Amino acid sequence: xxxxxxxxxRYPGGHDALSQVSIRLEKGQMAFLTGHxxxxxxxxxxxxxxxxxxxxxxxxxxGVNLNNISNRKIPYIRRNIGIIFQxxxxxxxxxxxxxxxxPLIIQGYRRQEIHKRVRAALNQVGxxxxxxxxxxxxxxxxxxxxxxxxxxxxxxxxxxADEPTGNLDPELSREIMDLxxxxxxxGTTVLIASHNLDLIKQMGSPMISLQxxxxxxxxxxxxxxxxxxL
Amino acid sequence: xxxxxxxxxxxxxxxxxHLRVSLGSLGRLYxxxxxxxxxxxxxxxxxxxxxxxYIGLANIGQVSSGWDGSTQISLFLHTRVKKGDAQKLVKRLxxxxxxxxxxLIDKEQGLQQFKEISGFGDALKYLDNNPLPIVLVVHPRILxxxxxxxxxxxxxxxxxxxxxxxxxxxxxxxxxxxxxEIANRSIWVISSMLAIAVLLIIxxxxxxxxxxxxxxxxxSKLIGASDAFIRRPFLYTGFWYGAIGGIxxxxxxxxxxxxxxxxxxxxxxxxxSDFQLSGLGAxxxxxxxxxxxxxxxxxxxxxxxxxxxxxxxx
Numbered sequence: 001x002x003x004x005x006x007x008x009x010r011y012p013g014g015h016d017a018l019s020q021v022s023i024r025l026e027k028g029q030m031a032f033l034t035g036h037x038x039x040x041x042x043x044x045x046x047x048x049x050x051x052x053x054x055x056x057x058x059x060x061x062x063g064v065n066l067n068n069i070s071n072r073k074i075p076y077i078r079r080n081i082g083i084i085f086q087x088x089x090x091x092x093x094x095x096x097x098x099x100x101x102x103p104l105i106i107q108g109y110r111r112q113e114i115h116k117r118v119r120a121a122l123n124q125v126g127x128x129x130x131x132x133x134x135x136x137x138x139x140x141x142x143x144x145x146x147x148x149x150x151x152x153x154x155x156x157x158x159x160x161a162d163e164p165t166g167n168l169d170p171e172l173s174r175e176i177m178d179l180x181x182x183x184x185x186x187g188t189t190v191l192i193a194s195h196n197l198d199l200i201k202q203m204g205s206p207m208i209s210l211q212x213x214x215x216x217x218x219x220x221x222x223x224x225x226x227x228x229x230l
Numbered sequence: 231x232x233x234x235x236x237x238x239x240x241x242x243x244x245x246x247x248h249l250r251v252s253l254g255s256l257g258r259l260y261x262x263x264x265x266x267x268x269x270x271x272x273x274x275x276x277x278x279x280x281x282x283x284y285i286g287l288a289n290i291g292q293v294s295s296g297w298d299g300s301t302q303i304s305l306f307l308h309t310r311v312k313k314g315d316a317q318k319l320v321k322r323l324x325x326x327x328x329x330x331x332x333x334l335i336d337k338e339q340g341l342q343q344f345k346e347i348s349g350f351g352d353a354l355k356y357l358d359n360n361p362l363p364i365v366l367v368v369h370p371r372i373l374x375x376x377x378x379x380x381x382x383x384x385x386x387x388x389x390x391x392x393x394x395x396x397x398x399x400x401x402x403x404x405x406x407x408x409x410x411e412i413a414n415r416s417i418w419v420i421s422s423m424l425a426i427a428v429l430l431i432i433x434x435x436x437x438x439x440x441x442x443x444x445x446x447x448x449x450s451k452l453i454g455a456s457d458a459f460i461r462r463p464f465l466y467t468g469f470w471y472g473a474i475g476g477i478x479x480x481x482x483x484x485x486x487x488x489x490x491x492x493x494x495x496x497x498x499x500x501x502x503s504d505f506q507l508s509g510l511g512a513x514x515x516x517x518x519x520x521x522x523x524x525x526x527x528x529x530x531x532x533x534x535x536x537x538x539x540x541x542x543x544x
Contacts, residue, residue: 051452072457102450
């Protein structure tokens with residue numbers, strides 16, 4: 001699903017965020033990305049979501065070489081990905097329902113279909129009763145779950161989460177992780193950046209560790225050194 | 231993996247989407263009525279000014295349009311010339327190939343007109359006899375655009391023994407036309423400048439709108455919104471500003487015309503004219519609204535293409 005082939009990313013100013021990173025995450029897998037802040041976790045996710053482009057190397061997403069994707073085509077790549085942020089990025093000028101419906105509206109779904117899917121997504125994160133609420137009135141954990149509902153409402157192939165439990169207490173964090181595990185069980189590929197090692201160990205999914213922009217540990221099966229395309 | 235738009239599903243909801251976005255933009259404007267009306271009013275005033283000038287000029291053109299064809303030559307006859315001789319002269323002149331028609335204004339008619347127009351009617355009572363000469367008003371076949379032939383005709387007519395003075399009233403008509411031409415050009419200059427002002431007003435308003443919706447734009451880009459999708463509501467906002475501004479400009483023009491109609495009618499009466507102030511007309515109203523909507527679209531397009539690029543998710 002995700003294949004990093006010898007990826008380096010140098011930001012303007014000379015800071016090397018990633019150096020010669022090669023990883024391979026198969027379709028339907030769930031994995032954690034860990035490391036100290038500044039180790040390159042966010043950069044790696046940004047490269048997948050095409051928020052940044054690599055300085056060197058190739059990234060394949062479901063067999064598509066992202067280097068060949070023009071800026072104009074980026075939106076269509078992103079429609080295959082659900083992205084979850086630490087600070088949820090919800091829009092506070094509209095109710096929960098409208099927030100979750102955004103990916104569907106962008107992709108031109110019809111009204112009945114939007115209603116059906118948004119309610120299904122809210123049901124999956126346990127917030128169906130809050131569809132008319134303003135996001136600002138929800139707790140931190142609930143807001144994060146709205147963010148997750150928005151990320152999965154269009155049934156993406158890949159879920160990316162950047163520190164999704166960063167602001168939550170252990171119990172809520174566990175709930176959120178269980179939610180990701182459930183999406184993974186139905187076939188979605190999941191990659192979660194987190195520095196919460198205790199929680200990661202509890203989940204039992206493979207772990208990739210980054211240190212100073214390099215892979216220091218790769219728990220994924222059959223990965224390093226492989227340059228074979230998916 | 232899909233990385234191009236799904237044509238069929240997009241097409242199906244394309245018009246519905248446009249309708250929703252368009253109404254959504256209008257709804258946003260409606261939610262901030264004061265801000266919206268202030269911006270629309272500035273646009274309206276900037277549009278109403280050239281429209282008002284245009285109407286004024288169109289009316290002047292209408293008043294003067296009858297004059298070009300009827301350049302007149304006034305022949306003031308010697309006071310000793312009798313009416314009968316004058317009538318014979320009229321008959322003779324009307325056979326001239328360059329003359330279309332000759333009107334005879336005898337002494338009594340002249341006096342009557344003088345009383346009506348000059349307002350010195352009472353003073354005339356103190357005169358023993360009518361001092362006015364018989365006047366022949368000659369309407370030549372030649373147009374004001376052929377000044378040489380006209381001048382020659384005037385010269386010939388002046389040589390007649392009965393004529394004391396032959397006077398051509400063409401010079402001032404030409405001057406008037408030149409002035410109208412200059413005014414026409416200045417309206418174009420003023421209109422262009424004000425159109426640019428409207429573009430800037432709408433562009434700046436949209437720029438502020440984009441800034442205030444920065445978060446929404448960022449999130450939309452992250453979840454795969456195309457540039458066209460993000461651009462659309464702002465373009466519609468610009469369009470609506472143009473439309474509201476255009477309609478307001480039309481109302482301002484209408485009210486101004488209504489306010490001026492009465493005094494102008496009075497003035498026309500003083501000149502014995504049944505002149506009616508003409509307004510914008512349906513065609514020109516449509517043109518005004520079309521132009522203002524287009525300006526709105528262009529203004530927002532400029533702002534959107536400049537400022538949307540600056541907002542990228544990070």
